[in-house]
Amino acid sequence: MTDAFERILSFVETELSFATSHYNDDYLDRRISSRIRRTESDGYAEYYERLQTDPAEHRALLESMSINVTGFFRNPEVWAGIRAIVRELASDAGQLRIWSAACADGREPYSISMLVHDDQAIDPASVEILATDISEPALETARRGVYTGSRTADIDDQLQFIDEYTDYVDVQEGTYTITDQIKRLVSFERHDLITDDPIPGFDLIVCRNVLIYIDAEHKRPMLETLSKSLRSGGYLVIGKAETIPPGLDTSFCTLEPRLRMYSRR
Ligand SMILES: C[S@@+](CC[C@H](N)C(=O)[O-])C[C@H]1O[C@@H](n2cnc3c(N)ncnc32)[C@H](O)[C@@H]1O
Structure with a gap:
């Protein structure tokens, strides 16, 4: 250079x-x-x-x-896997703690909240979702929960993952507003995955499409933050195009390689 x-x-x-x-x-x-x-x-x-x-x-x-491309139910085949994990975790009694790490403008954690509400087998009151990002403007948009479609993002198409999505999103003239019921489960905070402390005790961390932009040296602190934040046996889902580099994968067992799902040793 x-x-x-x-x-x-x-x-x-x-x-x-x-x-x-x-x-x-x-x-x-x-x-x-x-x-x-x-x-x-x-x-x-x-x-x-x-x-x-x-x-x-x-x-x-x-x-x-700031790399903020995101979507509702991005890569639907992965979300079918996330649904299975959430269902399994929710069948154990007790509170279920989920972290959407690097949540961008909130579509990812709201997708999780919709998944939880849409599943008869899950009591939403037993689920907490923390959503964090390094970007304050992204978090402001996320807290508002109002989205408009664009040439590159067909929101209606993305939300089709849930059959009756209009139960959870008010749609008016191309504007999609997340309902209070879905918002209530999610709390937003600023958190830098490389420099801030781990947040212990999560059953599931969804951290997708951020590792790919991080240079080799800083992947280590980031993956350490994630592994220290997961309880033993908890699950990690990373982006479909991402990998955990050899040598940094010692805290994780691969569950479903194609969908980039891991469990913490
Ligand atoms: C491409 S978006 C991914 C959003 C969502 N997880 C998804 O897969 O659709 C990447 C996000 O990572 C955030 N980010 C970048 N560096 C970060 C860091 N060090 N800690 C936390 N978030 C970070 C960016 O602000 C951006 O919102």
Whole structure:
């Protein structure tokens, strides 16, 4: 990577307080290059100069670096597996604690809450869902629980995973509002999976599509946080395109390799 690229990264790290060192270079390069094109800058050096004088570009760059693509019931085949795990866990007496780690704008934890409410065998009062993310703006959207479809996200299509989803989501002219009943089960908090402490005692952690962006060195603290937060025998689900690198997988047994489901030793 060029000196100018490195200068941009250290500017983002020190002046904008975004820990670029946690992410892999290819990912950072794609995000920065996209801002270079958008601003019609002539390469890294010119874009670096722009960052010195244009505070609006600071916000735009930070926004483009936060990887917040998500959806309701993303990869439905995985959600069939999550449903089976939740059902099994809920059949044991006692409180069931679920963590949606890196929850983005809330569609993932609300999917879990809908799954719980839609299952006759589960008493929703016995389930707690914690949802966390590093991004405050994402958490603000999540707490509001109001979503609109876009060219790339057909919300109606995503929600079809639940037969009668309109029991849980109010739909009006392309706006989807999560009902209070579904919201009540979920609490939102800011949490950085790399630098913040583990949160012990979870039966199930769903942590999908964030490991893939983290560089090799920071995957270790992240996976340690996850393993220390799971009770022994608890379950971890990561993203479909993600893997736990060899050497970092010692706390986990593979349950269902295709669906990236693990249990804690
Ligand atoms: C691609 S989204 C995944 C959302 C959801 N889990 C899913 O699979 O649809 C990645 C999320 O990870 C969050 N994130 C990135 N680094 C993080 C960190 N160190 N700790 C917690 N969340 C982080 C981002 O803010 C973003 O909301």
